[in-house]
Amino acid sequence: MSRNVKIIANYLPQYHQIPENDKWWGKGFTDWIAVKNAMPLYDNHNEPRVPLNDNYYDLSEVESLRWQAKIAKDYGVYGFGIYHYWFSDEMNLLETPSELILKNKDIDIHFMFIWDNFSWKRTWSKLSNGAAYAPAFDGSPNGDDEENSGILAELKYGTKENWKNHFDYLLKFFNDERYIKVDNKPVFSFYQARNNFPVIKEMTEYWNELAKENGFAGILCLSKDILYPVKLEKRMKYSPFQMTTPLLFLKYKIKSRIFQKKNEIAIWNYDEVWRDILFEAKVAAKDAYLCGFVDYDDSPRRGKKARIIVGATPEKFKKYMKKLICLSEKQNKEFVFLMAWNEWGEGSYLEPDTTNGYGYLEAIRSIVQNEEN
Numbered sequence: 395m396s397r398n399v400k401i402i403a404n405y406l407p408q409y410h411q412i413p414e415n416d417k418w419w420g421k422g423f424t425d426w427i428a429v430k431n432a433m434p435l436y437d438n439h440n441e442p443r444v445p446l447n448d449n450y451y452d453l454s455e456v457e458s459l460r461w462q463a464k465i466a467k468d469y470g471v472y473g474f475g476i477y478h479y480w481f482s483d484e485m486n487l488l489e490t491p492s493e494l495i496l497k498n499k500d501i502d503i504h505f506m507f508i509w510d511n512f513s514w515k516r517t518w519s520k521l522s523n524g525a526a527y528a529p530a531f532d533g534s535p536n537g538d539d540e541e542n543s544g545i546l547a548e549l550k551y552g553t554k555e556n557w558k559n560h561f562d563y564l565l566k567f568f569n570d571e572r573y574i575k576v577d578n579k580p581v582f583s584f585y586q587a588r589n590n591f592p593v594i595k596e597m598t599e600y601w602n603e604l605a606k607e608n609g610f611a612g613i614l615c616l617s618k619d620i621l622y623p624v625k626l627e628k629r630m631k632y633s634p635f636q637m638t639t640p641l642l643f644l645k646y647k648i649k650s651r652i653f654q655k656k657n658e659i660a661i662w663n664y665d666e667v668w669r670d671i672l673f674e675a676k677v678a679a680k681d682a683y684l685c686g687f688v689d690y691d692d693s694p695r696r697g698k699k700a701r702i703i704v705g706a707t708p709e710k711f712k713k714y715m716k717k718l719i720c721l722s723e724k725q726n727k728e729f730v731f732l733m734a735w736n737e738w739g740e741g742s743y744l745e746p747d748t749t750n751g752y753g754y755l756e757a758i759r760s761i762v763q764n765e766e767n
Contacts, residue, residue, distance in 0.1 A: 397764050399719050400472035400728055402574070403735035403744060404508065407476060407491040410454035414487060418516075418546050426450045429738045432694035435659055439702075441693055443738055446746035453491040456498055462745075463495075463503035466735070469755040470762030471744070473504030473574055474735055475583065480509065482550040483559050496570055506574040507564070508583040511594075514547040551590065557597045561604050568610065576728065579614040580605065585632075587617035588624045598626055619682045631678065631685035633733050634667050634703060639677065642670050650701075659698055664689075664705035668714040675721045685731040686718045688754055691741030702741075708753030716761045 408425040415423040430450075432442035445451075451458035466474070479487040495501050551557070567573050568580040575581060582601075587594050598615045605613040619629040620636065621643045637643045653660035668686075675684045688711060693700035715732075722730045734742045746752045 397719065397723070397762055398728075399722060399730055399762065400504075401470065401719075401732055401758065401762070402473050402475045402504075402506065402729050403466070403471050403732045404737070405474035405476045405491075405505075405735045406737050406739075407453055407479075407488040409458075409736070410452050410488075410490055412487060412490075414547065425739045428694040435693055435698060435700070435702075439693075440741075440749060441691065443691075443694075443741060443743075444748040445738075446748055446751060449746075454494075456494050456501075459491060459494055459498070459501050462735070463501045465745075465752075465755065466503055469744075469752070469759040471503075471732075471735070471755075471758060472729075473506065473572075475508045475731060476505055477585075478507040478509045479547075480560055480563070481513070481547045482552060483556055485547055486563070487547065492567065495572070496567060502572075504572050504574050505567075506581045506583070507567070508585055510585045511549060511589055512586060513545055513549045516544045516546060549589075551593050551597065554600060557600055558604065561601050565608060568605070568608075568613075574729075575610075576614050578611040580610060581614045581616065583616035583618070583630055584626065585618055587626055588620065588622055591624045595626070616683070619679070625681070627681075629679065629682040630731050631674070631682055632731075633671055633685045633687040634662075634690050635701065637670060637674060639674055642674065645670075659693075660701040662690075662701065662703045664703050664710060667703055668710070672714065672717055672721070675718055678721075678725065680725070683727055683729050683731055684718055684722045684725075685733065686715050687733040688742050688744055690733075692739065694739045694741075708750055708757045711754055712757035712760060715757065719761060 406425065411422055411424060419427075430442060434441045451461070453459065462474075476492055477488070478492075479489070481487070492505075492507075495503070495505060564580075564582070568575075573580055584594060598613070601615070602612045605611075614628065615626040616628050616630045617624065617626040618636065619625075619631045619638050621638050621640065631638070635646055637646050649662075650660060671686065678684060689706035690703040691700065693702060719730055732744070734740070734744075736743050736745050738745075744754045744758065746755065
């Protein structure tokens with residue numbers, strides 16, 4: 395008997411060329427560049443990661459999306475949580491894969507958006523409330539004053555008019571039958587609701603009104619589950635490093651600071667991290683969807699500043715993910731999120747590679763089909 399669980403795998407659209415990345419990082423830059431250029435940092439370090447059959451796909455090609463959707467569905471993944479990079483009315487980046495899914499109704503996969511509501515910057519230090527996209531590629535900014543500020547793409551929530559423009563863009567996706575909904579509410583997640591929460595709160599209340607005007611029961615907005623008292627209607631946990639119980643939050647914070655102070659690569663143990671995730675899942679709030687992870691190694695992006703989790707195997711993943719899903723079922727939660735479908739630059743992906751083949755996908759299928767072994 396199959397489980398009722400719906401696994402939503404977080405999905406990175408950064409595998410196609412865009413003019414902005416050509417300008418910022420060099421002609422032809424996609425996340426594959428970081429993945430291919432990764433170097434092993436110690437003995438038996440599994441880098442660079444190589445897709446099975448050298449499938450360095452291009453997400454501006456619809457056949458790549460058809461392939462992803464087919465294997466996701468074949469192996470039991472319910473849908474993709476696609477990262478959404480809306481910075482302002484004037485700048486919406488990496489939207490091509492979502493637009494292709496919308497246009498091609500034969501791409502048989504459910505999907506939703508996770509808004510990565512940060513500014514993009516060139517380095518970690520030059521902008522608060524921003525995300526350094528590829529620190530391993532940092533260099534001296536060349537060109538105009540905008541680049542010299544360190545800001546690449548600045549998030550601007552804007553006014554109510556801008557909020558409506560953003561909603562109107564999203565509406566065509568919400569109207570698609572493949573878009574994930576709960577009780578006729580499109581599901582939309584904020585990666586970081588703490589980034590100017592009062593504005594986000596007001597904006598989502600306005601969006602809820604607009605959704606009702608357009609035939610929905612509202613909009614179900616999620617915020618990443620964090621220790622701070624900031625939340626929207628529901629929350630989603632985010633693995634592997636976002637702990638929310640005070641002791642585990644401090645454990646990860648202190649351990650990270652020690653690695654930084656010693657200028658060492660941050661090495662974590664797969665079993666230990668999963669045990670911590672399962673502990674937090676047991677005490678999770680009723681309104682928080684659970685989240686697991688496949689593996690983690692962001693050295694392709696961060697070099698020697700990386701966080702690396704060692705000891706992952708498909709067999710371990712299956713054991714821990716099954717426990718997480720059982721907890722989610724006991725808590726009567728419809729979705730379980732998973733890091734990730736294709737975060738190759740963070741070593742977190744279900745897609746097949748040369749080391750494990752389809753092993754992680756086979757683990758998902760076994761769990762979803764409720765096989766005993």
